[in-house]
Amino acid sequence: MTDAPNSNPQTLDPKSSAIQEERDITGSKPIDNTEEKLPFEALELTEPVAKALKDMGFSYCSPIQAKSLPYSLSGHDVLGKAQTGTGKTAAFLVAAFEDLLRQPPPEERFAGEARALIIAPTRELVMQIAKDAKAIGKYTDLKVHTLVGGMDFNKQLNALHSQHVDILVATPGRLLDMCERREVYLDQAEVLVIDEADRMLDMGFIPQVKRIVRMTPQKTHRQTMLFSATFSNDVLRLSEQWMHEPVTVEIEPESVATDTVEQLVYLVSSDEKLPLLVNLIHQPDVKNLMVFANRRDECRRLHEKLRNKGFRVGLLSGEIPQGKRLKTLEDFKAGRLQALIATDVAGRGIHIDGVSHVVNYMLPEEPEDYVHRIGRTGRAGNSGKSISFACENDAFRLPAIEELLGRKLVCEQPPEHLLG
Template identity: 85%
Template sequence: MNDDSNPSASAEDNAKKTEKEEKVGFKELELTEQINRALSDLGFTHCSPIQAKSLPYSLSGHDVLGKAQTGTGKTAAFLIAVFEDLLRQPAPEERFAGEARALVIAPTRELVMQIAKDATEIGKYTGLQVHALVGGMDFGKQLQSLHSRHVDLLVATPGRLLDMCERREVYLDQVEVMVIDEADRMLDMGFIPQVKRIVRMAPQKTHRQTLLFSATFSDDVLRLAEQWVYEPITVEIEPESIATDTVEQIVYLVSGDEKLPLLMNLITQPDVHNLMIFANRRDQCRVLHERLRNKGFKVGLLSGEIPQGKRVRTLDDFKNGRLQALVATDVAGRGIHIEGISHVVNYTLPDEPEDYVHRIGRTGRAGKSGKSISFACEDDAFRLPAIEELLGRKLHCEQPPEHLLD
């Protein structure tokens, strides 16, 4: 079939246009009054690029394949589409406990909890019920919540969702809208077999709307998209749009021995507030956290090996200024949405260039400026060229100032 006879193909071509467009106001999208009121409460007046590109298609019922990083507004993009669908399609008169109308799958507990929080805020005037299912937290409480009220929107990690489905506590056969968030990270974490089983429990792709988002469009992600989405519109937000506009990026050329004293001096600088520090592995993060704590710094640790309850308390302490810094792995840091992070430090340069973009996207959010400082030593400087290739430009490399090495 050629493009002339395929209306979705021409729509896809339009969605891929790269020229700058004027800002789109949410009022122009003819959203329901309940959603407009909530967006107004949140101070949202105009769409971010991913919202402006995807919402005209998702609101009209198209499947969407979106390339966008955390921090671009994609969560609100798919939540608005989900709530609009649920509001415009009346709920069945007869409903069973655990029977979800819409489903969002995300790879980490932090991300699921953040999406559920955002959903509660965006949907607060709708009367629709939002539930979150994550591993590592009280199973009984989550089960009690499912039984106590209807499930309009279910946000879940794959493992806990599959567990609930296999116990016949959750049913997906009535799902109208399915969102698969951060598909590339699902691949990285080995969740794809679980997600495939979950998708098979939902209606066929021709009988539901599917929105799939990924930071990268690797061959593996595109193959999965072929299986899960139906005649999708493809929208892409390139990483440099968030990696370069609001974040000043510096690379300090150091030896391995200079990294710790450099980091300790950075933490004490007067312009540093809510510092996030990334390292590649859990053991690196654990050792770094212990060393900083031993030096008297108030530092939290966020990684997959930390119990969920403690991770929640650590995030709360960080958000409320009770910690000077937070040490995190890429997986744990991916779902964090915290305003006011002034600096991000790459203690070790990431193995995957895309993770560099995710890391520095923790700062410079909501139109504010931020600063990213990367430490490049003899062990990881070789990763710089791949990062620069992804960004499409050279990074400024320099020796750190003497006063930061004392």
């Protein structure tokens, strides 16, 4: 393990105004303003990884990449505070690939024995990480496997047995199941990545994750990277348990709530929400629309009401089978749906360019989820609009959102033509 760079990680942060539109690698444009950005070539990456990044059109690091990669590439544990859409996926994937490429694999390897493990809270996020991993690793012979619930168990098992497991991306439940069946072994893992730790806590996965971490080498014998949108006391306690002298890097939420997203709050009664949403869908500038509610049952009822009115709408929530979720996403990307109704858990980690509008049908219970929601639009340099419906039941959540954003939101009565 080499020494950390001499510079403090904060000094690697480009000016925020120059990098506000940076996104995760998949489906995004490189940034034109390169004056103070850290080029990937300065990191002296291995040729296969450098070539793949170049193919993908990326020459410069986003802030989270610029802050974390000089340390993670040196073998240090990294504790990162970053939202979805800041480039954190590429930050830990590049580090993982570099570690595996620079260290020869063991001479004797067993089926299901992972060299790098990435744990994420949702199936969609696992599939997206794996897709990014395959793009970054396309010039290597490293094999990427996924384990998620709700998909064919035997198919995933056969894949584990058919080729070596270099990078394993998994949700906690299915991974633990495979480990307990002795189909997956984690005792040789060189790299451990825990993505969206705060969401793991919210979803009750931490007991499972703790059992999984105990199956990996002790923390001084592996590299651990943990990313979270927030540094709650619970997240920090977990980092102390799982990480060895980590370098902490932070990207503030303001860099995600970009200037490319126009944010409005419509003050309405609860009875006005549905007709307001119906009229919004009919507006000529609404090309494709994501609508967020807080719970599965609320999303299900809203989806049913819109379908009954003749709209082509999709539903994304934890209760929808994985195959149907993937088909819904494809239909939405292809423009076959007018709107997509989603919970925060299902909406996390989804990368779709061209979303013109995001509607917060209900204001989120956690302020951080507001930032995740509006990050679905205004991507890849395009403009977008976020419209929140604030009624008597949830308007009290606005001050916490504004405090997180560091700015006041425009609150107004909706135009008459949207209520008629």
